[in-house]
Amino acid sequence: MKVVIIDDEMAMHLIMKRMLAKVVGVEVVAIFQETTTAFAYLTDHHADLIFIDISMPKESGLEFAQRLRENGRQMKLVFVTSHKEYALAAFDVYAFDYIVKPVNQERLHHTVQRTLSEMRLEKESAEQKPSSTSSIRVMFNCLGGMEIRTVQNVIVKWKTSKSAELFGYLLMHKGRLVSRARIIEDMFGEMPQKNSEIYLNTTVYQLRKLLDNYGLKGNLYSDSNYYALDFNQIGVDSLSFEEGCKQMAVLDETNIEQALELQELYKGELFGERAFPWAWSEVERISLMYTSFTQRLCSALLIKGDSQTAIRLLMKLAAHNELEEETIKLLMKAMALQKNKDALTERYEQFTGTLHKEFGISPSLEVTTLYSQLLSELDQ
Structure with a gap:
């Protein structure tokens, strides 16, 4: 399996290379400190798995991944980062996995082995004739x-x-x-x-x-x-x-x-x-x-324009994690679309109250700005 490492920290190059050397079947074929050279390399070379940091100068790992996807490149991407809050954004660009630093050998081994398994299954699936669901x-x-x-x-x-x-x-x-x-x-x-x-x-x-x-x-x-x-x-x-x-x-x-x-x-x-x-x-x-x-x-x-179905799904998400900001923003937009000012205000105040009670903090500027904007539009 051919692996590429992209990280602006030289120390991570050494750490990842040493850890991957302990996993059978892995070949590190290229290492980069920035995405421009990496993108040029991947235009002409094959890679099965890319380990990439999210926080990098000029172009973030997420932006780089989006650019790869827009160009039809479907290689597997694993984000390696110090920040857990990027996890959902990583899956928006179809990350194969998401590892929080410091990287653990066992966690890395699990990711590589899962990659090898999926590669084998993909190969077998491609070689086999399509079978009906009756099988x-x-x-x-x-x-x-x-x-x-x-x-x-x-x-x-x-x-x-x-x-x-x-x-x-x-x-x-x-x-x-x-x-x-x-x-x-x-x-x-x-x-x-x-x-x-x-x-x-x-x-x-x-x-x-x-x-x-x-x-x-x-x-x-x-x-x-x-x-x-x-x-x-x-x-x-x-x-x-x-x-x-x-x-x-x-x-x-x-x-x-x-x-x-x-x-x-x-x-x-x-x-x-x-x-x-x-x-x-x-x-x-x-x-x-x-x-x-x-x-x-x-x-x-x-x-x-289907706010009713959206609200049903978003309430299910909110029940699972009531502090997930993107879910709350979508819920507020859906309630505004229904012109339900009371529900919009109740959801925002509930979110604000939970944040204050659990962590002693206020909502982000993005959430408060969106709330004010939606209220203003409803009042017009």
Whole structure:
């Protein structure tokens, strides 16, 4: 896998290069301190993955990413930054991932391995003939919960909670081989080594038996040291949602209905209330993707004049994170579009009160200016 690093700090060049050297299958092919030279290089050279800082002189990492997308370049982008507040903006330009400095070796390794897995799946998908949905034997719904359903919509009962967890764990690795030692550490780390080995063997047996009921026994690969799950003939809502978000780079009247259907796939956070520690970064990544996609969808709905649908979706977002500024701004615009001055004022005052109560701060100038502007327009 060919990797490019773009960061204005020379120290980060050294740190990233050393950390990536520890990951098998990675070749750092170019390093840049600014985006102009990097863009020229990427015009004539291939890269599978780009690590780029957001805060850089002249052109930010986000602006650079936007320029790449506008030129039809679809290489995977990972933003590396000291600022968490840029996360949503990163997903607006279809970031593959978002890593907060200081970079952790394990976090970096996870990102690279996920990239390798997706590259392999993309290659296999391109080589295979398109198959009809009738080839799907079971559906795994992991957004908002963890359930398996047959194509006849019958819920399949998990053998044990650990077999469900193993399924989710292997799903997160997207077909990549995972070592027994890694699974034991992540899933059975609180047990003595001997007991954890036995529990893993039992859990694998239970999951394979469940899959065998639907002719999918061979989908769970294992040897003496590694495991992997092949999702051929298994539909997964989170994978469908992520792929749909990537395909709808532009939202307008031509695809709003399709986008609304896609938005409904997100029933809640990955794996629902099962807060697996090994899944935290993936839970956050998909949640940010959902927020970014829904905000773009609501912007398109407001342009269309459908404030009612926009408000419904935005209230759902606000319930998840009542302090997300872009969501609040869109809500205020939607309420102004409905000429509902009372609702607009109530939403702004509620946002202001929560900020003051929780953090002792006032809304940003951008929010207060928008509120004043919308009120003025309604008073005319």
